[in-house]
Amino acid sequence: MSAEIRIVLVNTSHPGNIGGVARAMKNMKFSQLHLVAPKKFPHVEADSRASGATDILENAVVHETLEQAIADCHFVVGTSARGRHIPWPVVDPRELSSIVQGAGDKRIAVVFGREDRGLTNEELHLCHHHVHIPSNPDFSSLNLAAAVQVITYELRMADLYAEQVEQQKPQWGTEWDIDLADSADLERLFAHMEETLVDIEFLDPDNPRQLMSRLRRLYLRTVPDKVEVNILRGIMNATQKKMKD
Incomplete structure (x- = not known):
């Protein structure tokens, strides 16, 4: 395997x-x-x-x-x-x-x-x-x-x-060009996301409901690669910087 x-x-x-x-x-x-x-x-x-x-x-x-x-x-x-x-x-x-x-x-x-x-x-x-x-x-x-x-x-x-099949179809129908994000990458993403959502007052830390759980489900379902995670975190960095201007 x-x-x-x-x-x-x-x-x-x-x-x-x-x-x-x-x-x-x-x-x-x-x-x-x-x-x-x-x-x-x-x-x-x-x-x-x-x-x-x-x-x-x-x-x-x-x-x-x-x-x-x-x-x-x-x-x-x-x-x-x-x-x-x-x-x-x-x-x-x-x-x-x-x-x-x-x-x-x-x-x-x-x-x-x-x-x-x-x-x-x-x-x-x-x-x-x-x-x-x-x-x-x-x-x-x-x-x-x-x-x-x-x-x-x-x-x-x-x-x-x-082993009896010459070629297995890749997960997305083609060979992927970037390594997938690992669990540690994703946990850093979710922590950063939660912090940003609190900063822009989209997430109320005193009444979070199930927002982060649903966002976890959304992003885990997509199985993002490392570059995609970095892009998302870059967007959040820019958002936080804009809030401080």
Whole structure:
């Protein structure tokens, strides 16, 4: 697979689940595991459940925050089991695998939340897309390792199929000329945007409603490149300068 895919687990409470995820990843030929503030890691139970995939645990990268874990990623997908107040682009695992195949050699993060309550709204707002596994609606709860297995299986199958195809159509129908903005670039953009909107009194910091969430959804949906982000920030710099004149 040309894309560089990392599996990110947020605030996992049971070390055995981390081991189970490592085993599921190695089954499907994935190796990059990133952990955000795990409750217990490293841990003997994680090693036991990994069952031969301890190399993935040994190389796992631990972060304090999700922002740190995805800072250098160009495309971030958060797993979500329920609908949100603000609708976000949602795909199933097979659709996700198609998107990843068209992403070239970009860095991609697939983010999984806590065993009992998944990802928070704030964490999901850091993601370009959400992925939903269409399980039995009468019994929809999936074990963390099982959820990782489903998604990595679909990514693996898409990769095997792509090997049989001479040329995959690029994401926009043509090769792109500029590197995509990574998550850190986008977070700086959103912080600058919020500051500017407050300066011009378009955003009331005491009553923000869902303005920044909707703007996040808008810009994440476009998957902007680095030059496009710089242009937007240049416009905001000029706007702020004009306000001070």
